[in-house]
Amino acid sequence: MTIPAYVETPVERIPEIRDSLEKAFRSGKTKSVKYRKEQLLRLAYFVKDNVKPLQEALAKDLGRADAETSILELGNTLGDIKTSYENVAKWAKPERLPFMFNWFAMKPTLRKEPKGVVLIIFPFNYPIWLSLGPMAGAIAAGCAVVLKPSELTPAYSALIAELLPKYLDPEIYTVVNGAVPQATKLLELRWGQILYTGGGRVGQIILSAAAKTLTPVSTELGGKSPAVIDPNCDLKTSAKRLIWGKMSNSGQTCVAPDYVLVPKAFEAQFAQALKEVLYDFYPEGAGKSDSFSHMINGGHFERVKGLLDATHGEIVYGGSSDKEKLFIEPTIVTGVKADDSLMSEEIFGPVLPIVPVEDVDEAIEFINARDHPLALYIFSKSAAFKSKVIENTQSGSAIVNDTLIHGAVEGFPFGGVGPSGSGAHKGKFSFDMFTHIRPTLDNPSWVEMMMSGRYPPYTVAKASSMAKLIIPSLPSRPSYLPKLEGTVAPKTSNRWGVWFLVAVAVAGYGLIRVRRSA
Template identity: 65%
Template sequence: MSSTTSAILNTGTSSFSQVRSHLKNGFKTGRTRPIQFRKQQLLALAYLIKDNIPRFQRALASDLGRSDTETIVLEIGGTLGEAVDAYHNVAKWSKHESVPWSVNWFAMKPTIRKEPKGVVLIISPFNYPMWLLLGPLAGAIAAGNACLLKPSELTPAFSALVAELVPKYLDPELYAVINGAIPETTKVLELQWDHIMYTGGPRVASIVLTAAAKTLSPVTTELGGKSPAVIDPSCDLKLTARRLMWGKVANAGQTCVAPDYVLVPKSFLDQFVRACKDVLKDFYPEGAESSDSFCRIISASHFARIKGLLDRTEGQIVYGGSTNEETKFIEPTLVTGVNADDSLMREEIFGPVLPIVGVDDVDEAIEFINARDHPLALYVFSTNSAFKSKVIDNTQSGSAVMNDTIIQALAEGLPFGGIGPSGSGCNTGKFSFDTFTHLRSTLDNPGIMDYIMSFRYPPYNANKRKLYTTFMFPSLPARTAADGNGAPKWGILFIASVLAASSVALIGRTRLGST
C-alpha cells in the first residue's frame, strides 16, 4: 500500500471522502482502461487467493467454525474460478459491439462501447465473505473500475486478512479495503458511488437503497429470502433427501439460497421425513455438535434470533432441536406441522432449521409460494417433467433448480440474482462484468445524411411534415398480422439516393470518356 493510501485509511471515518477521491484520482489516470492492465490485476487477484488458501481457511474457521473442506467447496474454488474466468475472457467481454444491421442507421455506424462506470463500492455479508466480496471484485476489475471493498464486521479474521492482502497484490491507487461496522458503513454510504453492490438482508438493504437514492448511486442487491423446495412423490427419495439436507446444513444453513422450507404432499410426508432423518444420521454419525464437518452460527445475536424462532414454533420438532449458546451451535432440525403463520414462516431462517409444510397437491404448493415474496431460489424434486414444468411455469424466483440445491450459484454462465424483494440485478462471471460496465451508445453521422434528413431543420412547413411522416413513421402490420416490417422508410431512401448519385457520377464519367 502506498504511504498516501495508508495515511488516508488510518485517519478514521471522517476521511472516507478522501479514500473515494484517492480512488477517483487513480481511475482518472486511465490506468484501468488497457485490457493488459486489467488482466494483470485479475491474475494478481487469482494469486492473492491461491497463495493464501491456508490463511483463508484459518480465518474462516475462526469466524464461522467452518471446516477447511467446506471452505474449499463453498468458497475458494468458486472465487478462484471467477478471477481466472475473467482473466481469460476480459478481452472478449470488453469489445465494442456493432448493433444489428439496419437500413435506417447503418451509415451512422451505431456502436455500443463497453466502458467502466468509475469508482464502485462492494459491501459483502458474513456468510460467504470471500466469494461475495472477491467474486464481484473480479467483475469490477475486468470492467475497468476502481473499487472500494467493505467486508462484514462479523468476520473479523477474514476482513483483517483481506485488508492486509489487497494492497500487497493489487494496485493500491485503485483498490482499497475499509473495515468497520455501522458507523463506517453509514459514512461510506453518504458518498456518491458510480455503482454499489450490496449483498445482505432486506432490512439493511432498505437503508442502503435510501442512502444511495440521496446521491443517485445505482445499486445491485442480492437479498435472499424464503426459498421453497417442492417435493413430488415420484422423486428419487434417497437422492432428494441427501441433496436437500446438504443444501440446508452447508455453512449451518447460513446460505442465501438454502432451502428455507419444504412443501410435501401430506400422504408422502412421513416417508419424506424418515429419509431426511436417515441422511442427517449419515452426515453426522456421532452428532453434529461433535462433528468437524458442521459449522457454527456467526454471532450471539444471530444465534438468539434463530433459537427464538425455534422456541416459538407451534410445529413439532421431529429431529434435532438442541442448541448451545456458548458455542453458538444449533443442531440440524426438522419441524413438521408448520402452518403458514408459524414463527418459522415469518422471516428467512438463515440457519439449520427446516420447517416442513404439508399440502394436498402441487396446486396448493404453488398457491402457497405465490402468496409470499418472490424467493431468491426455488427447488423442485421430481422425475416427472410435467410436474417440474408446472411448478416453474407458475411461480417466480431468482433461480429455479430441479433435483439439487444451492449449486446454481457456482454454475458457470448462469446469472446469480433475485427478483423483487429477493434482489435486483445479478452477478457472477460475465454478469458481474456487465453490472459494473456502462454501455455507451455512439453514432457517427456523415454529412451526406443531411440530404435525406433535412426535414428535421426549421422552418417547418407542410412539405417537411409530409416528408417526416412518410419516411420516419414506421409502417404498421395489419391488425390481424402476427409480424411485419415496421421499419422507417428513410433508410431505403438513403440507399436509393446513394445509388442514384453513383449512377449520375458513372454516367458523367462515361460521357467524359466518350469525348
C-alpha cells in the same frame, strides 16, 4: 501465516479514500484491457497463494471446515475470476449495431465503459465468493473498487485488508473495514454502482441512502427459499441433497432451502429420509463433528433459537443448542403451519420446517402468497410436475433435484427478483453490472440531403419527406382491431429503397471524384 489484527478504517478517512480512487480512475489506467487482465490474474493468484490463510480465517470466523470452504467458495471464486480473465477483451470490445439502412452511415456503436468507483458491500456467510467474485467483474469492467466486508468476520476482513494491496494496485482497489459508522459514511458518498448482498432490512436502508446521491444499486437479499417435494422423487438422493444445501455453513446461506412443502400423506416418510441422512452426515452428532459450522455470533444464535423455541410444529430431529459454542443442532420440524414462528422470517440457520400441503396446487399457491424467493427447489422425476411448478411461480432461480450448486455454474446469473433482489452478478453478469453501455454515432454531412426536413420552418412538404424516412410501415391491420373512421394514416414509403438510392448516389459521387483526381 498468523491472521493479522482487525483494524477499523477511520471514518474521517473514507471521503479521502473515495477521492483518491476517483483521481486514480480518472487517470485512465483502468481503460487498458492489458491492465485489467494483469489485475485479474493477480487476483486469481491472491486466492491461489492464500488458500490456507483463507481457510483458517473462515474457520476462525465461522467454525467452518477447510473442505467446506473449498467446496462452497474457493473453486467458485477462482472460476469467476478465470472467466473474467479469459473473456474481458471480448466483453469490453465496442459493438457495432447490425446493419440498418437508416443509420449505417452514422456508424452506431455501443461502447462498454466503466461506471467509475464502485462499492461492494458483502456479508459474513460467504465472504470470499461474494467479495472477490463480483470484484472480478468490476475489474474486468475497468472500475475502481472499494470492498466493505462485514464486521462479523474480523479474521477474513483483516486478512484481505492486509494481503490484497500486495497483489492488486492499491491506487485502484481498497478495503474499508468497520461497522455501522463506516458503512454510514460510505453511503453518504456518490458511487458509480453499489452491490449489496445481505438482508432486506439493511437493503432498504442502503437503497434509501443511495437515492439521496442518485447512486444505482444492485441487491441480493435472500428470503425464504422453498423446496417443493413430489412423492415421485428419488427419495434418498433428494433427502441427501436437501440436507446438504440446508446444513452447509450451519444454514447461513442466502439460497439455502428455508422450508419444505410436501404432501401430507408423504410427510412422515420424507421426514424419516431426512433424519437418516443426518445420522449419516453426523454419526456422533453435529456437536462433535468437525464438518459442521457454528452460528456467526450471539445475536444470530438467539434469533434462530427464539424462532425454534416458539414453534408449534413437532421437532422430530435435533433441537438442542449451546450458546457458549454458538451451536444449534441440525433440526427437522414437521407439521409446521403458515403462521408458525419458523415461517415468520428467513431462518438463516440449521432448522428445516416441513409444511404439509394437500397437493402441488396448494404448494404453488403457498409460494405465490409470499415474496418471490431467491431460489426455488423442486424434487421430482416427473417432467409435468417440474414444469408446473416452474411455470406457475416466480423466483431468482429454479433448481430441480439439487440445491446450492447453481451458484457455481459458469454463465448463470446469480440474483433475485422483487423482494429477493434486483440485478445479478457472476461472470459476464458482474461485468455488465459495473459497465455503462454508451451509445455513440458520427453523422456525416452528406446525410443532410435526406434529413434536412427536420429543421424549421416546418412545411407540409418537409413533414411528408420526413414521414417517408422515419415512420415505419406496419403489417396489415388485423381484423380484430376496429377501423377508425375519419382518420388518415401518414403516408410512408419503403425506407430501404430511399436509402438505397442515397447510397448509390453517394457511391457514384465518390467514384466520380476518384476518377477526376486520377
